[in-house]
Amino acid sequence: MKKLWGGRFTKTAEEWVDEFGASIPFDQELVEEDIEGSLAHVTMLGECGILPAEDVEKIKDGLLRLLEKAKRGELEFSVAYEDIHLNIEKMLIDDIGSVGGKLHTGRSRNDQVATDMHLYLRKRVKEILSLIRGLQRALVSQAEKHVETIMPGYTHLQRAQPISFAHHLLAYVWMLERDYERFSESLKRINRSPLGAGALAGTTFPINRHRTAELLGFEGIYENSLDAVSDRDFIIEFLSNSSMLMMHLSRLAEELILWSSQEFQFVELDDAFATGSSIMPQKKNPDMAELIRGKTGRVYGHLMALLTVMKGLPLAYNKDMQEDKEGMFDTVKTVIGSLKIFTGMIETMNVRVDAMEKATKQDFSNATELADYLAAKGMPFREAHEVVGKLVLHCIEQGVFLADLPLEVYKEASPLFEKDIYDALNPRTAVNRRNSAGGTGFAEVRATLAKVKERLGTL
Numbered sequence: 001m002k003k004l005w006g007g008r009f010t011k012t013a014e015e016w017v018d019e020f021g022a023s024i025p026f027d028q029e030l031v032e033e034d035i036e037g038s039l040a041h042v043t044m045l046g047e048c049g050i051l052p053a054e055d056v057e058k059i060k061d062g063l064l065r066l067l068e069k070a071k072r073g074e075l076e077f078s079v080a081y082e083d084i085h086l087n088i089e090k091m092l093i094d095d096i097g098s099v100g101g102k103l104h105t106g107r108s109r110n111d112q113v114a115t116d117m118h119l120y121l122r123k124r125v126k127e128i129l130s131l132i133r134g135l136q137r138a139l140v141s142q143a144e145k146h147v148e149t150i151m152p153g154y155t156h157l158q159r160a161q162p163i164s165f166a167h168h169l170l171a172y173v174w175m176l177e178r179d180y181e182r183f184s185e186s187l188k189r190i191n192r193s194p195l196g197a198g199a200l201a202g203t204t205f206p207i208n209r210h211r212t213a214e215l216l217g218f219e220g221i222y223e224n225s226l227d228a229v230s231d232r233d234f235i236i237e238f239l240s241n242s243s244m245l246m247m248h249l250s251r252l253a254e255e256l257i258l259w260s261s262q263e264f265q266f267v268e269l270d271d272a273f274a275t276g277s278s279i280m281p282q283k284k285n286p287d288m289a290e291l292i293r294g295k296t297g298r299v300y301g302h303l304m305a306l307l308t309v310m311k312g313l314p315l316a317y318n319k320d321m322q323e324d325k326e327g328m329f330d331t332v333k334t335v336i337g338s339l340k341i342f343t344g345m346i347e348t349m350n351v352r353v354d355a356m357e358k359a360t361k362q363d364f365s366n367a368t369e370l371a372d373y374l375a376a377k378g379m380p381f382r383e384a385h386e387v388v389g390k391l392v393l394h395c396i397e398q399g400v401f402l403a404d405l406p407l408e409v410y411k412e413a414s415p416l417f418e419k420d421i422y423d424a425l426n427p428r429t430a431v432n433r434r435n436s437a438g439g440t441g442f443a444e445v446r447a448t449l450a451k452v453k454e455r456l457g458t459l
């Protein structure tokens with residue numbers, strides 16, 4: 001089959017070679033963006049007097065017909081035409097005749113493909129932003145129900161100090177807030193037009209790049225034509241922001257997996273997000289959380305792949321850059337899917353308030369309270385730490401907890417101890433007293449919740 005660029009060729013490649021080089025199997029995902037970019041380009045060509053109005057009308061009509069068909073999924077693409085750009089151009093020429101061949105005046109596939117991806121990512125990043133908000137809202141509404149639900153807080157996965165469950169959930173809301181900021185700041189760079197940069201050097205036609213940028217809703221243009229066609233930073237940045245987001249989701253996924261185990265029993269995931277075992281009838285597996293934890297790996301992989309593709313590439317466009325697409329598409333799909341699943345999982349999870357609270361009473365996570373108690377009465381904290389450490393050791397030897405020790409034992413350890421230590425040892429008191437800024441005290445958590453809700457503009 002004759003290529004659209006076949007002029008200087010005397011023979012055509014074999015089909016299997018074409019297949020290897022083609023991007024149409026995956027870049028057809030860009031079909032709508034490709035046609036939108038072409039519509040803006042041809043409109044500008046008409047306005048600038050580069051193409052006569054009647055040609056512009058024919059081309060636009062043809063493109064609009066193709067757009068309708070694309071939306072209905074009726075276009076049939078061919079590997080013989082390599083990529084989405086040439087496929088659409090070929091279909092246009094088949095439909096309206098040789099005038100369709102005027103569309104490509106003053107542009108190249110190099111600025112065209114870059115334009116398509118800017119348009120594509122802009123749309124998807126906006127969708128991701130609203131899904132992040134959705135997940136934050138789900139976490140906030142669980143947090144609102146659980147300000148006074150207490151649980152062990154961990155460091156090194158060892159029980160450390162008791163905390164409010166809402167406080168734990170809100171930590172993720174803030175992590176997601178940084179993701180939100182990163183994605184929304186990246187829009188500034190995504191929203192620049194490379195269109196009209198040509199193959200690499202601009203064009204001799206009197207085009208108006210600002211006009212096409214305006215028609216496509218871009219905030220401005222790339223100022224350097226070489227940079228415009230060879231920049232993939234905006235995709236790498238997207239993959240990097242996505243990696244960070246997935247890392248956050250993966251951490252929460254890991255906690256849900258732990259918490260829903262027999263060992264913790266802090267939460268129960270809804271049946272809709274769990275699966276059974278084909279052999280063990282008692283099992284309920286947190287599959288969706290595990291899968292999201294697992295999918296984080298492929299997103300990191302896509303980031304590393306594109307960084308490696310771009311490393312050492314001379315300016316400007318190189319075919320290597322066609323490798324930017326599959327990882328980007330897969331990341332978009334993975335991130336969007338993970339956020340949707342996660343939101344449902346959080347909204348429907350059942351929190352086992354009693355099990356959480358019970359866990360705070362069967363450990364030494366109130367030991368800091370005792371040390372703080374002595375320090376507040378003037379003993380240097382380092383000494384207080386030592387005194388309490390010995391009491392903990394004593395408890396371990398006796399097989400009891402701190403709250404079980406009689407006052408005499410405390411008095412013996414330090415005359416500063418009075419009977420109000422038993423209140424200080426109560427985990428609920430311990431949580432509630434931590435009202436330093438950003439702490440887990442109930443009043444502080446309520447204040448943070450109000451701040452978060454104002455920021456999210458909801459509830």
Ligand code: ARG
Binds near residue numbers: 321
């Ligand atoms: N299919 C190509 C890609 O995805 C489009 C740009 C091709 N440009 C070129 N000069 N071969 O990168």
